[in-house]
Amino acid sequence: MTAAVAASIMWPEALIDQEILAGGLALIPALLLAHYRGWRIVTVLLGVGLVALVVMHLSPMMLGVSLRGPFLILFVVAPYISIALGAGWFGEVRKYQAELRATQLQLIQSEKLDSIGRMAAGVAHEVKNPLMMILTGIKVLAKRVPVTDEQTRLLLQDMEDAVERADRIIGGLLNYSRDRDLDLVSADLNDTIERSAMLVKHDLENAHITLVSTLEPGLPKLQLDEFKMQQVFVNLVTNAIHAIERDGEIRVTTSLEQMTRDSLVGVRKSERFSIGERAVVVRIEDSGPGIPEEYLQKIFDPFFSTKPTGRGTGLGLSVSQQIVEMHGGTIEVGNRDTGGARVTVTLKLGKGEAAS
Amino acid sequence: MRKRRILLVDDEASITRALAMYLTENGDCEVCVENKGSRALAAARSFKPDLIFLDIVMPDADGGALAAEIQTDPVLKGTPIVFLTALVSRRETGGATMTIGGYPFLAKPVHPETVLASIAEHARERA
Numbered sequence: 001m002t003a004a005v006a007a008s009i010m011w012p013e014a015l016i017d018q019e020i021l022a023g024g025l026a027l028i029p030a031l032l033l034a035h036y037r038g039w040r041i042v043t044v045l046l047g048v049g050l051v052a053l054v055v056m057h058l059s060p061m062m063l064g065v066s067l068r069g070p071f072l073i074l075f076v077v078a079p080y081i082s083i084a085l086g087a088g089w090f091g092e093v094r095k096y097q098a099e100l101r102a103t104q105l106q107l108i109q110s111e112k113l114d115s116i117g118r119m120a121a122g123v124a125h126e127v128k129n130p131l132m133m134i135l136t137g138i139k140v141l142a143k144r145v146p147v148t149d150e151q152t153r154l155l156l157q158d159m160e161d162a163v164e165r166a167d168r169i170i171g172g173l174l175n176y177s178r179d180r181d182l183d184l185v186s187a188d189l190n191d192t193i194e195r196s197a198m199l200v201k202h203d204l205e206n207a208h209i210t211l212v213s214t215l216e217p218g219l220p221k222l223q224l225d226e227f228k229m230q231q232v233f234v235n236l237v238t239n240a241i242h243a244i245e246r247d248g249e250i251r252v253t254t255s256l257e258q259m260t261r262d263s264l265v266g267v268r269k270s271e272r273f274s275i276g277e278r279a280v281v282v283r284i285e286d287s288g289p290g291i292p293e294e295y296l297q298k299i300f301d302p303f304f305s306t307k308p309t310g311r312g313t314g315l316g317l318s319v320s321q322q323i324v325e326m327h328g329g330t331i332e333v334g335n336r337d338t339g340g341a342r343v344t345v346t347l348k349l350g351k352g353e354a355a356s
Numbered sequence: 357m358r359k360r361r362i363l364l365v366d367d368e369a370s371i372t373r374a375l376a377m378y379l380t381e382n383g384d385c386e387v388c389v390e391n392k393g394s395r396a397l398a399a400a401r402s403f404k405p406d407l408i409f410l411d412i413v414m415p416d417a418d419g420g421a422l423a424a425e426i427q428t429d430p431v432l433k434g435t436p437i438v439f440l441t442a443l444v445s446r447r448e449t450g451g452a453t454m455t456i457g458g459y460p461f462l463a464k465p466v467h468p469e470t471v472l473a474s475i476a477e478h479a480r481e482r483a
Binding site: 124125128129130131132133134135136137139140143144163167 | 368370371374375377378381382413442443464465466467468469
């Protein structure tokens with residue numbers, strides 16, 4: 001195509017006529033528009049069209065048969081442009097529709113979380129008192145039961161475990177209802193991650209899982225609520241431990257990255273970050289079985305859990321998402337090509353540090 | 357050494373009954389129970405506790421206001437107070453060092469062993 005265009009410039013007397021000029025003038029702005037909008041396929045189609053136009057003009061010399069007619073070129077070019085641009089617009093409309101659907105889902109999710117929060121605040125107080133009564137009663141009875149009565153002791157232990165489980169669920173619910181403000185301090189994310197790792201050390205050892213941390217030194221300090229962010233990383237690593245169950249590896253990496261068009265997938269991320277912006281990215285990858293595709297859509301839903309009853313409340317990821325988004329960041333969950341799951345947390349830099 | 361005198365103030369009678377039973381049977385404690393927040397001050401004056409466990413949210417009294425009254429009462433001034441509350445979860449307390457209004461607190465549902473440990477830590481020593 002370049003050669004043909006160059007030829008048209010070098011030998012205008014041989015190439016330029018009214019039809020080519022009209023067709024070319026129509027195609028070139030369309031080509032530029034498609035390129036500007038990022039419609040790659042449309043750009044290629046229009047480029048091919050331009051080449052075809054030149055071929056038509058050169059056809060008597062190249063093929064010995066003239067493909068040029070007074071209106072032929074315009075008849076070919078006009079529908080060609082319409083179809084190509086129409087396809088581009090159609091693709092864009094579909095993209096906007098998908099984003100609209102995602103936004104609607106987010107609104108529903110947000111409304112759901114707010115409802116749970118309001119309910120939790122009211123219910124928690126009323127539930128915790130009976131739990132306390134039951135727990136104290138169990139302990140009174142446990143002291144009275146003879147050591148030899150193993151069955152009764154086992155029953156009391158089960159009752160105590162049930163109270164603990166109910167308390168965990170209530171505690172998780174309360175996370176929605178309060179403390180939406182962050183206690184932000186300038187913090188080193190790598191330190192926060194290392195402190196979180198200490199909290200799960202015991203669980204890792206029990207499950208024979210190795211935690212490999214590759215933390216980029218010298219990351220810019222971030223504005224973090226360290227306690228809440230620690231809660232996020234403990235949640236994420238605990239999920240990874242539960243996914244692996246036994247004998248495996250969890251990799252935690254941090255890096256300073258520049259956002260690209262490809263990395264800004266999804267409405268949440270494209271709303272919070274812009275192309276070229278620098279951000280700190282944390283990846284937590286596990287050697288577990290990965291997450292079934294059908295679960296990925298609802299993995300952040302409150303009470304969604306794939307863990308056995310009593311092991312998870314189904315609130316860990318929801319709470320983590322809430323905390324990360326309160327920091328202006330994003331959290332994504334997916335599967336690695338080589339197997340296992342990957343959670344990516346992207347966090348904003350402080351003002352003045354985000355630009356490259 | 358004489359028994360520690362513990363006052364339990366909570367509008368939930370089932371809780372104070374069970375906790376009083378546990379502390380009496382398993383700790384070296386003499387326990388007084390008051391289920392009406394409005395009568396807590398009078399109960400404390402009469403019982404003269406070494407430590408008060410005080411619920412924060414009660415239908416007829418506010419635990420925080422009661423704590424302030426106790427600290428300004430000429431008889432009760434200096435009596436240690438530990439809040440027992442369902443307003444925060446145990447996970448949020450982050451250990452025994454956290455306080456509400458300067459007073460230590462235990463988050464419900466609290467293990468009675470933790471209540472005993474709290475008595476050992478906070479109850480006033482008397483000869």
